[in-house]
Amino acid sequence: MRVVVVGGGIAGLWTSLSFRKVEVILVAPRDPSRANTFWAQGGIAAALDPHDSPLVHYEDTLKAGAHFNDKRAAMVLVHYGPMVVNKLIQMGFRFNPRPHLEGGHSFPRVWNTGDETGRRLMEFLEEKVEGRVERVEAYVRELLTEGGRVVGVRLEDGREVEADAVVLATGGYAALWRRTSNPSGSVGYGILMAARAGAYLTDLEFVQFHPTVSLTDPPVLLTEALRGAGARLVDEEGRDIINPLLPRDVVARAIHNHRRRYGPVYLDLSKVPMERFPVARRLYERYGERIPVSPAAHYSIGGVRTDVWGRTNLRGLWAVGECSATGAHGANRLASNSLLEALVFGYRVAIDIENDVSEWPTFGFMDERVIDYVEGDENLDLVRDTLEEVAGVEREERSLREGIERLEGIGGLGNLARAILEAALWREESRGVHYRKDHPEASEAFAGRLGVRFNTIR
Ligand SMILES: Cc1cc2nc3c(=O)[nH]c(=O)nc-3n(C[C@H](O)[C@H](O)[C@H](O)COP(=O)(O)OP(=O)(O)OC[C@H]3O[C@@H](n4cnc5c(N)ncnc54)[C@H](O)[C@@H]3O)c2cc1C
Known part of the structure; x- marks a missing residue:
């Protein structure tokens, strides 16, 4: 075998x-x-x-x-x-x-x-x-x-x-977003291949955003443990913007909204024993004790x-x-x-x-979406900008629909991105990492999973 x-x-x-x-x-x-x-x-x-x-x-x-x-x-x-x-x-x-x-x-x-x-x-x-x-x-x-x-x-x-x-x-597939903690190749190509061959995808709308990824080149993930060890989240004037120890998604949304409305957010490392954090220390030595941060797509x-x-x-x-x-x-x-x-x-x-299995599972879903698979050219820049703009830490129907329209006719990973947007659009509720501004509460009507497949079966 x-x-x-x-x-x-x-x-x-x-x-x-x-x-x-x-x-x-x-x-x-x-x-x-x-x-x-x-x-x-x-x-x-x-x-x-x-x-x-x-x-x-x-x-x-x-x-x-x-x-x-x-x-x-x-x-x-x-x-x-x-x-x-x-x-x-x-x-x-x-x-x-x-x-x-x-x-x-x-x-x-x-x-x-x-x-x-x-x-x-x-x-x-x-x-x-x-x-x-x-x-x-x-x-x-x-x-x-x-x-x-x-x-x-x-x-x-x-x-x-x-x-x-x-x-x-x-x-x-977290590197399908413009801002990501992942290496640039983590774009879900294998997932796309499987779906093209007829596999079901699910839970695509659930992408975890890490709250503190540095706005440096390259971006570096600044671990939660830094906040546990005394790092603060501050604005341009050094004022705290949120309790840094609140759950990851709450902190991510607070940073996102502060940046959108008022301006930059920094992780202030002045009170952190830097010898315990070699990765963060390299940034500290280069950029000083205040590192500009924003949330970034982290885990699919x-x-x-x-x-x-x-x-x-x-x-x-x-x-x-x-x-x-x-x-x-x-x-x-x-x-x-x-x-x-x-x-x-x-x-x-x-x-x-x-064990050479002969049984094969069939999966039941609460609902299903069949996505038209497009064979056209891939435009990864457009995909990344679109997901960043409409499917970040906060989503809503209007912008998700705009995103789907924008990616119409885009082949390759554009297909996976459309599937992600369709899933985020379908889930008209907020649950875990999926936060819909237009549906801020969890709803029993979406207590199950969406199955997504492509219409490519050859
Ligand atoms: C900055 C950062 C910190 C993290 N910290 C933690 C942590 O502390 N604890 C934890 O549990 N998780 C952590 N995670 C998440 C965790 O690292 C990943 O979920 C896990 O490593 C995924 O492993 P994997 O083997 O599935 O995928 P990967 O490690 O991404 O490996 C995928 C491999 O597939 C290859 N590949 C892709 N497409 C193809 C193809 N078409 N043909 C051939 N090869 C292909 C890639 O080149 C790569 O070698 C972190 C993630 C990041 C980005």
Whole structure:
């Protein structure tokens, strides 16, 4: 049996390492800094301490997710958490002895190596993969299908690689926004490929915005822990604009509105012990103690709909990591649950494929949208400006409709952007990270998920 894993972040590397019996080909560009994983600062959440419990982690996950979580997926996430993190440790990965406490967690359970956890993880996993897994350094352009089943991938240079199973681990789509904490390639190309082949997407409207990304070149994410350690959010005159310890989405909206109405917002680092934060310290040394910040698209909760084994609705196709939508995060992701999600579900995908499954899930949605797939040219600049303008931390019907009109006829990633806007338009309520100015409350009428697919079935 031959499995093709697409993507070289934590999800792709870890899944590749989790197979025991099958031939694995890992297809991804080599440069680790193109993966979101490389930039992860906080760490991996898991209830390892005997005084902690996966059930408490579960409750924290549901609370953060506004109880919109797929309960089964969230339960799997927290219960497999200690096992996969222990596996990493047994393989030789060294975390700091004490986990961090992060916003939304009721126990210190974020395992880390300081504020460069992602970089260390990438180095470690890359080394482990070396010699164990065949690597093809390339981008995948298209999924190959036969009678509705995924049977391989087509690379950028036109070469085809056949497979009995394809695992998509291509990351999220937050770099479709102009302001983002993600590397520029995190535009959801893998998600688009899957949808083009007939996969269902869901939760596309749920994009987490990080409140404090520096307005420097390049932009740098200034971790929440800085605010925990005394950083303030101030205006031009040094006056506080909001309590910096309020929840992420509340702070993000306050900064957004202050910038729109009154002017710049700064993260004031004068009271922070900078020796604890090497990433932020580099900025501090260059720009001084007041760093201009704004919210930026950070994490895509939506993606290719999967069950708790990573199976999509397409036979032969699994998805894992940020490109997938297991539903575990609900309407807002709890900090440090996404590296964990890649580890837990990557491990389960490998088990599932090696068990040679014959059952395939069908997904029920509250409602469905079929998006006309346009083959035309892609205009990524227009896509980024449009999403930034109409689908940021606050949305409303009028501007969402304008955005959809503006992107009419735009091919490639324009299709994914239209799907995101359609999803945001459909959800006439505010829930988790999705805030509609024209519908500021949650509504029972939208207590379920929207399924999105493209009309491309060939
Ligand atoms: C600044 C920052 C800080 C973060 N901090 C944390 C944290 O502390 N804790 C936490 O849990 N999460 C954190 N996150 C989120 C977390 O890093 C990501 O959700 C996670 O790393 C996603 O892993 P992934 O493997 O799914 O995707 P990625 O790491 O993005 O990897 C995707 C891979 O797929 C490749 N790829 C894409 N398209 C193709 C294609 N068509 N063909 C071949 N290859 C392709 C890419 O090149 C890349 O190698 C952070 C994110 C950012 C940006």
